[in-house]
Amino acid sequence: MRGPLSLIDIDQLSSEDIQWILETAESFEEVSTRAIKKVPTLRGKTVVNLFYEASTRTRLSFEVAAKRLSADVLNFAAQQSSVSKGESLKDTALTLEAMGVDAIIVRHSSAGAPHLLSLWVEPRIINAGDGMHAHPTQALLDLYSLRKARGDVAGCRVALVGDIAHSRVARSDLQAFSKMGAEVTLVGPPTLMPAGVERFGAKVSHDLDEVIPDCDVLYMLRVQLERQAEGLFPDLREYSELYGLNSDRMRRAPRDVVVMHPGPMNRGVEISAEVADDPRNIVTDQVVNGVAVRMAVLYMMLGGD
């Protein structure tokens, strides 16, 4: 399969594309269990991690994925983006292009930055998270993880809980889960719901307790402290009382419910310590699966030439 020139968001992938990525990831998963965890698939290719925002797991995950495919990996940890000081995004991209990199994996605090890069330079662009816009590889690894946990995504009742408005993970997951036939409910206070949410085809609820008994997946989003400073909810105590996942709520959920989280978890805020450690919480699997899914994405974008 010849991949797209850039992976910006889930919207651009068909369900067949997604199916292909998930199946390819499955075959790559085995590589990570070998004594020598490496295949020569992308030997001679160079990918760069261009990260304008702090990230540990996504950057490491991409780096491990690329190295297991034998690609050369450069890490470019740019300082927080600033147009007023330092080199512009465009100049940085032109520099990387001049060095002959084959793909740029970019994380940026500005929505649309990966799309603009794809217009400016030749190397393939992979979006590793842009502002509040999209995080397509997270959504793909979530699909992969859920499929492993439940067998099938189609028909799953998924509750995405928390700060939907500011979350790129929520946007990409909503698209990905819906595309693969899951039934998504967005749960959170009205102040954390994005504008025009009714046009996204998901149900919306402000009451987690009402949703809990009828869901197969509880996807808990990270709550950022700065949202309280913006006046979007009164304080963390009230937030976790109304929208946090604790043992009491877990008891009212179906027994085989799957708990997911993009990490890093705020224990005691959106998820209690007991639930964080509950075996039904697959957050660690999500991290493990991230490597295989990103190998599949890199292979889709760079392999097969």
Place this chain on the structure above:
Amino acid sequence: MSAQRLLIRGGRLLCPFTGLDGPGEILVVGERVQAIGENLPDEGARVLGAEGLLVSPGFTDLHVHLREPGREDEETIASGAEAALRGGFTTVCCMPNTDPAIDCVPVAEAVLRQAAVAGKAEVRVVGALTKGRRGQELAEMGLMWRKLGISAFSDDGCGVADALLMRRAMEYVRIFDGLIISHCEEPSLARGGQMHEGYHSTRLGLRGIPAAAEEVMVARDLILAELTGVRLHIAHISTAHSVEMVRIAKQRGVRVTAEVTPHHLIFSDEDLAEYGTDLKVNPPLRSAADREALREGLADRTIDAIATDHAPHSREEKEVEFDGASFGAIGMESAWPALYTHLVDTGILALQDVLAALTCGPARVLGLEPDALGLREGARADILLLDCDDDYELAAAGFASLSRNCPFDGQRMRSRVAATVQSGAIKYQSDKPRAAVRQKTGSKRGARSAAV
């Protein structure tokens, strides 16, 4: 030395001031129209052929940013006034958000002097409403009026957050029945926003500026205008609800006028899907339903004028991440082609309504005596020749403006300004080669004969 004579012959005269619509000739002597009629004498006159063209009064742009003083790399008064002429604007009103701001007599005097030296479009100054546009103390509006005749004031670029200060400004300019131009944007609601808040901002992951950010200040200023009796002009109106409030206020007898930009009439928030920073403007491009309401408001005269909000920005300020890009688009040289192509040629708005919003509408906003304006004997000869049977690609690269942030760049256009006469002098003529015209006619004939 006898005055220069100019005879405009062969076109269709269309004048929103007088209601004139039909074939005719215009004889200009010196700065003024001497006669309008048939078979006017051409002895000693330069003849400007207008066969097949529309002849209209010059346009007035109520809202431009000329960037001088302060950002002469982006625009100067001379380059902006030349861009105006090319766009058919014989008069432009420049906003005071320069550096330093045009908030006192010396700065305003310097701007007017530069405009006189340039000798291109007439430049009228809009003075700042508060000192340094800081929204804290009133600027010396009375002095700017008394010494320079400036009678319109605005802190355009941001809204006046303090309602009491706005009330005082409105009361104060009653000394000379001045005009307050309000940039309606409640800062606490708009803060951090990058585009119109709605489905598309969510999809693109960009922070939204809700329609309410404009509407709460439109409501406040309409109420204060009714209280104070001031003449209030709403700059770059962008939402359906704002239009409705202005409509109601007019019915109540409030002395309010409003302007809309070509880009708000033509684009909507959906057009930002590619994160194109030339479409990042303030107020933001609104929803398709808002755009529809703006068009209706223009057709029923709730909105008096079309103004470009010409806002030049350097490439460094635009060729960046969407979050970091400056707000604003240039508009003087694209306004007429874009309005004609997107709205008139498509039948969405009537030619007469669009022309009115570019000529007598702005004059009404400025409180000018309409009997002395337009295509009539004795009026200042500000006259345009408009070619409405064209087909070409608009190229910002060739603009007189020093900036290139034009969202219409590269579009195919059906009309162009063929010539601009300002104060009786031909100050701009399109260099569209005659050969191209013939070629086009020829190919049409060719097509016809092929069909036969």
